[in-house]
Amino acid sequence: MSIIVDVQDLTKRYGDLLAVNKVSFTIEQGEIFGFLGPNGAGKTTCLEIMEGLRKPDGGQVLLKGQSVWPDPKKVKNLIGVQLQSTSFYEELTVKEILVLFASLYGRKLSGLQLDSLLSMAGLEEKRNAYTNSLSGGQKQRLAIITALVNEPEIIFLDEPTTGLDPQARRRSWEIIQELQSKGKTIILTTHYMEEAENLCERVAIIDQGKIVAIDQPQKLIDQLGKKAKISFASTRPLESLFLAKLGAEAGQVNSGEGHVIFANDPAQAIGVLLEKAKQEGIIIKNLHVSSPSLDDVFLELTGKELRD
Ligand SMILES: Nc1ncnc2c1ncn2[C@@H]1O[C@H](COP(=O)(O)OP(=O)(O)O)[C@@H](O)[C@H]1O
Ligand SMILES: [Mg+2]
Known part of the structure; x- marks a missing residue:
């Protein structure tokens, strides 16, 4: 070439x-x-x-x-x-x-x-x-x-x-x-x-x-180094303390309109999420697991979402 x-x-x-x-x-x-x-x-x-x-x-x-x-x-x-x-x-x-x-x-x-x-x-x-x-x-x-x-x-x-x-x-x-x-x-x-x-x-x-x-x-x-992206919403706003604890155990948590966890072990991360939510009496909605995309790369690099 x-x-x-x-x-x-x-x-x-x-x-x-x-x-x-x-x-x-x-x-x-x-x-x-x-x-x-x-x-x-x-x-x-x-x-x-x-x-x-x-x-x-x-x-x-x-x-x-x-x-x-x-x-x-x-x-x-x-x-x-x-x-x-x-x-x-x-x-x-x-x-x-x-x-x-x-x-x-x-x-x-x-x-x-x-x-x-x-x-x-x-x-x-x-x-x-x-x-x-x-x-x-x-x-x-x-x-x-x-x-x-x-x-x-x-x-x-x-x-x-x-x-x-x-x-x-x-x-x-x-x-x-x-x-x-x-x-x-x-x-x-x-x-x-x-x-x-x-x-x-x-x-x-x-x-x-x-x-x-x-x-x-x-x-x-791939360079993001995260295998799975777990998105979810909750019935009431999550406190930053909850998010920090979740992040420490489940993987990196980004909080925007919904919440996103980037984790290398999605099953483990979902387990932690559901257990912590139960302890706090929070109901998790719209739980969704997907592969990371270029969107996520963009967010990580620029701190911004790319929207029309
Ligand atoms: N002829 C121009 N005079 C002054 N500022 C300009 C001119 N053309 C573009 N800009 C500014 O330069 C920046 C880059 O613009 P542009 O190259 O058109 O970006 P993009 O194509 O990625 O939207 C923008 O802030 C835009 O407002
Ligand atoms: Mg242009």
């Missing part, structure tokens, strides 16, 4: 705000790489610097060994870009949009290329439809294929599935996986844990302009 994206010490300020703070990482050719983080974390800024659309204050981006800055035109034909908010000219049809985007690269789409893009996005029937008649999922898929008109090797997708229902989201994942199977390298941003976990081979968790962890989703979860 060879490194196709090499980012070192990327930094960007907006006035006093350090939006991107010495971000470094590399991506292998053919990877699906995800930036996962809450709104305002710096995902779009990072991506746009890599795409040559925003100038960094420091650091460097190499795409296939070629520096993006100071002359982004040199990488224009290497990359495909889907911006975070794409709004299409409503008086154009799907086909006209694709022809227009190709012309921005000085290209003329052949009938075959057009067919293949439309078929990838499942938009064959919509070729002559005006873009304002498309569903949310169809618009997002059109946005993805507009990033492909110049046959790029590296594809940037900024929140390609935000606002879509789960079914439409899965359809977009299929397109992204198809691109990967054709040897493309894909860099996307998301604030959906599920997307990062299911689609991305490696994920960089970004918070307040800094990468706080970077690895395969499962490895990040």
Whole structure:
């Protein structure tokens, strides 16, 4: 495998705000790489610097060994870009949009290329439809294929599935996986844990302009070092003394809306929980055991929950 994206010490300020703070990482050719983080974390800024659309204050981006800055035109034909908010000219049809985007690269789409893009996005029937008649999922898929008109090797997708229902989201994942199977390298941003976990081979968790962890989703979860997650609620609020005693015997307890125990031995932890609750006359409700997820990694690393 060879490194196709090499980012070192990327930094960007907006006035006093350090939006991107010495971000470094590399991506292998053919990877699906995800930036996962809450709104305002710096995902779009990072991506746009890599795409040559925003100038960094420091650091460097190499795409296939070629520096993006100071002359982004040199990488224009290497990359495909889907911006975070794409709004299409409503008086154009799907086909006209694709022809227009190709012309921005000085290209003329052949009938075959057009067919293949439309078929990838499942938009064959919509070729002559005006873009304002498309569903949310169809618009997002059109946005993805507009990033492909110049046959790029590296594809940037900024929140390609935000606002879509789960079914439409899965359809977009299929397109992204198809691109990967054709040897493309894909860099996307998301604030959906599920997307990062299911689609991305490696994920960089970004918070307040800094990468706080970077690895395969499962490895990040394994690094938590906890085998089971036990969630429960109680009939009356639990005192901190109770939680402290529970934590000492059963495993780490996080208390938010409900309560969560992270334990290596779930059977033992549940035993302790039920016994302590009985002693205190507390009734435990909605007891649920699951595997830890990327959500939990995020919470552990940032102290925050990632919610829409
Ligand atoms: N052009 C800009 N001028 C000033 N501040 C900006 C600008 N663009 C983004 N920011 C700020 O920089 C931070 C990172 O934004 P952004 O990169 O869009 O994050 P994300 O894509 O993760 O939501 C946010 O606090 C945002 O308000
Ligand atoms: Mg963004």
